[in-house]
Amino acid sequence: MLEEETADNIGLSGSKEPPGLIAEILRRVRRPGLIDSNTTSKASSGIPNVDHGPLCSKPMCLDQVLWRFVFSNRLDFSVAKAEEILKYFPKLQTINRAAMNKAKRILTHCRLANSICSPQPSRTHTIHKQVTHFAHFSTFLPAKIHTSINFNAHNQRLFFSSEPESLLDIFSSSDWDKKLDKELEGSNLALTHETVMYILKKLSKDPKKVSTFFKWAVEKNGFEPSPSIYSLVLRIYANKDFLKEFWVAIKEMKEKGYYIDEETYKTIFAMFRGSKMENEATALRHFYERLIKENTMEDIVKEVVDVVKSAEWGEHVESKLGEMKIRVSDNLVLRVFKELRGKGHPVKAFRFFKWVEKSLGFKHNSVTYNGILRILCWEESISEFWNVLEEMKSVGFELDIDTYIKVSRQLQKNKMFEDAVKLYEHMMDSSFKPSFSECNFLLRTIATKNTPDLDLVYRVVKKFEAAGHSFSKNIYDGIHRSLTSLGKFDEAEKIVETMKTAGYEPDNITYSQLVFGLCKLRRFDEASKVLDLMEEQGCIPDIKTWTILIKGHCAANEIDKALFYFAKMMEKSFDPDADLLDVLINGFLSQSRTVGAYTLLVELVQKARLRPWQSTYKNLIQKLLRERKLEEAMELLRLMKKHNYPPFPEPFVEYISKSGSVEDAWEFLMALSVKEYPTVSAYQHVFKSFFDEGRHSEAKDLLYKCPHHIRKHPAVCSLFGSAM
Numbered sequence: 001m002l003e004e005e006t007a008d009n010i011g012l013s014g015s016k017e018p019p020g021l022i023a024e025i026l027r028r029v030r031r032p033g034l035i036d037s038n039t040t041s042k043a044s045s046g047i048p049n050v051d052h053g054p055l056c057s058k059p060m061c062l063d064q065v066l067w068r069f070v071f072s073n074r075l076d077f078s079v080a081k082a083e084e085i086l087k088y089f090p091k092l093q094t095i096n097r098a099a100m101n102k103a104k105r106i107l108t109h110c111r112l113a114n115s116i117c118s119p120q121p122s123r124t125h126t127i128h129k130q131v132t133h134f135a136h137f138s139t140f141l142p143a144k145i146h147t148s149i150n151f152n153a154h155n156q157r158l159f160f161s162s163e164p165e166s167l168l169d170i171f172s173s174s175d176w177d178k179k180l181d182k183e184l185e186g187s188n189l190a191l192t193h194e195t196v197m198y199i200l201k202k203l204s205k206d207p208k209k210v211s212t213f214f215k216w217a218v219e220k221n222g223f224e225p226s227p228s229i230y231s232l233v234l235r236i237y238a239n240k241d242f243l244k245e246f247w248v249a250i251k252e253m254k255e256k257g258y259y260i261d262e263e264t265y266k267t268i269f270a271m272f273r274g275s276k277m278e279n280e281a282t283a284l285r286h287f288y289e290r291l292i293k294e295n296t297m298e299d300i301v302k303e304v305v306d307v308v309k310s311a312e313w314g315e316h317v318e319s320k321l322g323e324m325k326i327r328v329s330d331n332l333v334l335r336v337f338k339e340l341r342g343k344g345h346p347v348k349a350f351r352f353f354k355w356v357e358k359s360l361g362f363k364h365n366s367v368t369y370n371g372i373l374r375i376l377c378w379e380e381s382i383s384e385f386w387n388v389l390e391e392m393k394s395v396g397f398e399l400d401i402d403t404y405i406k407v408s409r410q411l412q413k414n415k416m417f418e419d420a421v422k423l424y425e426h427m428m429d430s431s432f433k434p435s436f437s438e439c440n441f442l443l444r445t446i447a448t449k450n451t452p453d454l455d456l457v458y459r460v461v462k463k464f465e466a467a468g469h470s471f472s473k474n475i476y477d478g479i480h481r482s483l484t485s486l487g488k489f490d491e492a493e494k495i496v497e498t499m500k501t502a503g504y505e506p507d508n509i510t511y512s513q514l515v516f517g518l519c520k521l522r523r524f525d526e527a528s529k530v531l532d533l534m535e536e537q538g539c540i541p542d543i544k545t546w547t548i549l550i551k552g553h554c555a556a557n558e559i560d561k562a563l564f565y566f567a568k569m570m571e572k573s574f575d576p577d578a579d580l581l582d583v584l585i586n587g588f589l590s591q592s593r594t595v596g597a598y599t600l601l602v603e604l605v606q607k608a609r610l611r612p613w614q615s616t617y618k619n620l621i622q623k624l625l626r627e628r629k630l631e632e633a634m635e636l637l638r639l640m641k642k643h644n645y646p647p648f649p650e651p652f653v654e655y656i657s658k659s660g661s662v663e664d665a666w667e668f669l670m671a672l673s674v675k676e677y678p679t680v681s682a683y684q685h686v687f688k689s690f691f692d693e694g695r696h697s698e699a700k701d702l703l704y705k706c707p708h709h710i711r712k713h714p715a716v717c718s719l720f721g722s723a724m
Contacts, residue, residue, distance in 0.1 A: 164198045164431055171213040172203060191223045193366040197400035198432045200232050207242045226367040227253070227334055231264040232402055238268045240277060250287065258331055259291050259298075261338055297332060300324075304332075304352075305339040313351040321355065328362045334371045341374070346381035350388070366392075370403040377410045382419055389426070401432045408438070412445045420445075421456045428463045436472060439464050443478025452482040473504045480510060484517030492517070506537070512545045519552025524561070527552060543569075547580045554587030562587055575608060582616045594623045598632050605639060614645045621648060625655045630664060637671050647672050649685065657689030662701045665690075680713050687719050 196217055203209045214233060217223040225233070230253050237246035253260065260268075265288045272281035292298055307320045326332070333356060340349035353372045356362040369392040376385035389399065399407075404427050411420040424442055427434050439460060446456050457479060464475065476499040483492035492514065496506055511534050518527035527549055531541045546569045553562035566584065570576070581604060588597035597620055604610045617640050624633040633652070640648060649672060656665050665686050672678045683706060690699035703711060703720065710716060 164195050167195065167213075168199050168202050171199060171209055171216075172206075191217055191221055193226055193229065193370070194398045194400045194432060196223060196225070196229060197232065197402050200229070200236070201401045201405075202435075204232075204236050207236050207239065207245070210236050211242070211245050227258045227261070227331060228367060228370065228400075228402065230258060231261060234260070234264060234268060235271075238271045240275065243280065254291065257297070259335070260288055261335070263338075297335065300326065301332065301335045301339060304336050308336070308340065308348050308352055309345065313348055317351075318355060318359065321352075322359060326356075326360065328356050328360050330365065330367050333362070333368050337371045337375050343378060343380070346376050346378050347384065349375045350381060350384045353388075366397040366400070369397050370400050373399065374403055374406055377407045377414070377416075377419075379414065379416065382416065385419075398430050398432060399427065401427075401434070404432070404434060405438065408434075408442065412442070415449075417446055417449065417453065417456055421459050424460060425463050428467055433467060436469070436474070440474040440478060443475070444481065447478065447481040447485055449485075452485050454482060454486065457482045471499075471502060473499070473507075476502070476504060477509050477513070481513045484513045485520065487517060487521050489514070489517065507539060508534075508542045508545050511539065511541070512548050515545060515548050516552065519549065519555070522556055524553060524556075524558070528565070543574055543577055543580065546574060547577075547583060550580065551583045551587075554583055554590070557587075557591060559587050559591055559593070576604060576610060578611060578613045578616065581610060581612055585612075585616055585620060589619070589623055594620075594627055594629070595632075598624060598629075598636070602635070602639075611643050614640070617645065618648055622651050625651050628659070630655065630660065634667060634671055637668075641671070641673075647682075649682065653685055653689045656686070657693045657695065662698050662705070665698070665702050666705055677707055677710070680710065680715055683710050684715055684719065687716065691719070 199213055200210055203213060210233065214225075218225060230249060233249050234246060237243075237249060250260070265284070269281055269284055272278075272284060303324060304321065304326065307317060307324070311317055333353075336352060337349050340346065340352070349372060353364070353368070357364055369388065372388055373385060373392075376382070376388065392399070404423065408420055408423055411417075411423065420442060424434065424439070442460055443457060446452055446460070461471075461475065461479060465471070476495060480492050480495045480499075483489075483495060496510060499510075500506070511530055515527045515530050518524070518530065531545065531549065534541050534545070546565065550562045550565050550569075553559070553565065562584065566576070566580075581601065584600060585597045588594070588600065601612060601616070601620060605612065617636055621633045621636050624630075624636070637648065637652070649668075652668050656668055660668075669678050669682060669686065672682055686702065687699050690696070690702070700720070703716070706716075
């Protein structure tokens with residue numbers, strides 16, 4: 001019997017056989033190709049009369065099965081049957097936890113919707129109790145999400161919820177079909193700025209799905225994207241496979257009077273350059289420059305910003321703004337905010353935010369609230385930040401996920417960890433919960449403090465756990481990192497034991513954190529023994545673990561011991577990388593062993609074919625020139641050129657103009673360019689520096705050594721004037 005075979009396959013043999021419908025569903029999920037008209041009919045199995053289409057010929061995900069029940073005309077019947085299916089989920093060994101949770105979340109939507117539309121009270125719960133019973137679903141009806149559950153009075157047909165996770169499930173599905181598309185078309189979902197931003201951010205690694213969702217939201221749902229939405233979409237589309245969508249989005253922005261803000265432009269320009277897409281980078285630059293020039297709002301924004309910056313906020317500033325007859329809009333407000341970002345102006349941005357509302361009658365929305373919050377995340381304006389966030393919440397708007405990430409990063413960069421944790425707690429209580437990676441990033445940043453605040457660590461972890469998440473290896477690492485940094489090794493060991501019990505074995509990250517903590521307390525012998533322990537446990541130390549051990553010794557000025565471990569690492573056939581080289585160079589320089597640092601770098605470049613960081617080159621060149629070692633510095637300049645780094649002329653020009661010879665200047669110019677001769681501007685720079693130091697004769701002598709096209713160039717001639 002087919003049902004018995006299915007039961008055996010899923011580990012139910014010997015137990016009560018699943019009912020006919022359940023066995024049928026299990027076959028559809030586990031055993032593709034076994035269902036046909038000769039085996040089982042829809043009518044006999046009790047399956048609702050829905051079109052399963054091609055899904056009968058391939059494995060069907062459990063959440064897809066539940067969606068088919070959701071689409072049925074008999075919702076009460078569907079929910080009951082779906083609940084029966086879920087009872088058998090734990091028995092299915094091959095169904096992963098993500099699919100199970102996804103299916104359960106769909107069922108939660110179904111239960112709630114069923115209780116709302118049912119003409120009869122539930123036998124066990126009132127609607128109120130039904131909603132409060134699902135604690136993890138408490139944000140189903142937030143103030144501004146406008147969750148839409150639409151039913152046809154005749155057949156109680158469920159469409160969709162605009163609760164963000166539901167839409168995310170739909171658009172992240174790899175099995176998009178026409179039936180689902182039709183259901184979405186008739187759903188009349190009320191999308192908000194926050195919801196769209198959340199889904200775009202979650203789908204950002206898959207531009208194709210972003211395109212599907214964005215087109216549906218704009219063309220079929222009627223959603224009106226804000227400039228910040230377009231900025232995110234452009235960043236997602238900025239790759240060679242989605243250039244058509246990229247330029248279409250830019251065209252739409254221009255038609256709507258929006259512009260590309262400077263931050264977005266620089267980010268995308270760098271992405272194009274990094275991907276060797278020079279034509280696109282050039283086209284974007286030309287478009288951006290033309291857009292700024294042609295945009296009539298640019299002059300108005302500049303005038304407003306000049307007035308706001310001109311004096312402390314008061315009646316005088318408000319009076320001058322009032323005289324300008326500003327036609328306020330979301331776009332204008334956002335652009336003024338962006339011109340006032342950074343230290344020194346956030347409070348003025350807040351005053352402007354309040355002024356346009358009070359004096360011009362402008363009604364702020366989700367876009368402008370999120371815009372001002374991006375500006376206020378500084379120490380000087382943090383009280384205004386929290387006031388705006390509370391006000392925003394009270395009028396039914398929420399912080400969007402893109403704003404959260406940017407604000408959180410800025411708070412962490414500003415070392416405002418208390419506020420960063422408080423904001424994380426706020427978001428975890430909202431409908432737009434940050435990803436696991438954001439939790440990991442926050443924990444890692446807190447641990448970088450010289451003395452990490454364990455209370456903040458535990459607050460983050462507690463909020464993460466309260467959201468129903470189980471601890472991942474990264475979360476355990478985040479706790480362990482802070483404990484080892486504080487020297488609380490006993491507590492750190494307990495975390496490791498708990499982690500092992502949860503099924504996560506210590507790895508290089510775990511041991512490296514222990515090495516770091518021991519080195520921080522200068523317990524170097526114990527730190528080095530950790531590497532021996534790792535090998536005994538079968539966890540071979542990687543380059544990062546060795547780097548942490550060596551860096552710990554360098555930080556304590558134990559350079560010779562650091563070199564000992566460096567040699568030991570090389571004996572184990574590890575090749576050094578640019579990060580480790582930078583650590584060693586800085587160690588040498590901290591003890592004024594500049595020549596030793598130079599020798600080490602050159603040797604590793606020549607023998608290990610290492611490519612140092614550009615910053616390592618620059619740092620060492622400056623140190624060499626301060627010690628009047630021009631020849632060594634020049635050799636590093638040549639190596640930089642071989643490694644395709646841009647020229648670094650500033651310290652050389654300064655040194656040569658003050659104490660170098662004409663030959664030094666000529667040698668420098670020849671080392672500066674990959675071409676036969678450097679640019680005219682490079683010659684000008686050296687000539688001008690000689691003149692500034694009053695060394696006119698050296699400038700003339702250098703001029704005579706230059707090729708004809710340089711001597712006769714108008715820019716050079718103007719420098720020498722009558723001396724020519």
